[in-house]
Amino acid sequence: MLRTLSLIAALGLAAPVAAQDLRFAVTDVEGAEALQQEFGAFETALEEVTGLDIELFPISNRTAAVEAMRAGQVDLVLTGPAEYVVMNELAEIEIVTAWQRPDYFSVIAVLADGPIRSTDDLRGEIITFGAVGSTSQHLGPAQALADLGLNYAADYQPQIINRNVATEALIRGDVAAVGMNHGHLGRIRDAFPETAFTVVARGRDLPNDILVARADLDDALFETVRDAFLEYGPALMAGVLEGEDNQKYAGGFFLNEVRDADYEYVRDMYRTIGVESFDAFVGD
Secondary structure (H helix, E strand, O other), rough: OOOHHHHHHHHHOOOOOOOOOOEEOOOOOOHHHHHHHHHHHHHHHHHHOOOOOOEEEEEEHHHHHHHHHOOOOOEEEEEOOOHHHHHHHHHEEEEEEOOOOOOOOOOEEEOOOOOOOOOHHOOOEEEEEEEOOOOOHHHHHHHHHOOOOOOOOOOOOEEEEEEHHHHHHHHEEEEOOEEHHHHHHHHHHHOOOOOOEEEEEOOOOOOOOOEEEOOOOOOOOHHHHHHHHHOHHHHHHHHOOHHHHHHHHHHOOEOOOHHHHHHHHEEEHHHHHHOOOOOOOOOO
């Protein structure tokens, strides 16, 4: 794999360790072309600050990521909070670092000029959620309502509907509210500029995305990668932000002080929708 030493020179780094392949996968990016577009610049940056050969490893879905990790086919996996909780049950993994997403929280959106003025008005109504099992489109909005006293599938009728389709249904009056994340609400407002939306429930900031490694990864390699995020975070984040869909990380940081206990809130979200065990991905 061809690499340059430009970043090393620019940062005045010490000579890199001997090159060794590490395979890097992302659970929500499908296909080699998309993975290269989003993470190609990050791949180069991580290579330059570590001296390791990083290989982007495309996977088809989150289940495939677990299988690849268990088979030793992939070394590093970037995944979301909900996926991490299940992956931690199904594979032997170690936390490398958290990838912060600023303003990463869920909302319950309604029509600003509609009949819903508070969460109490949602009792008995239809509330839609996005992709089943999604941290910010399903679990997060459901938990935001639960935190305000509305029990999932008891105090209201949950439905899983594509976000844009659900928004059109909201405008028609077929549903009372749509659960999504804060970033999605901005896109909805752009897509439907003639409609005013308001938020009647906002969840707490969601736990961060997380990079994990195979538990049997060589200790020296693990420490090299972990320390790179700690020491050269800005350079690595600049590579991440070359990806169009990676703008969700803009303004964020890599956080090395992260524990499995930080994701207990996600386990509470699963329990809120009636899932008591974490050994399978919801919706698969």
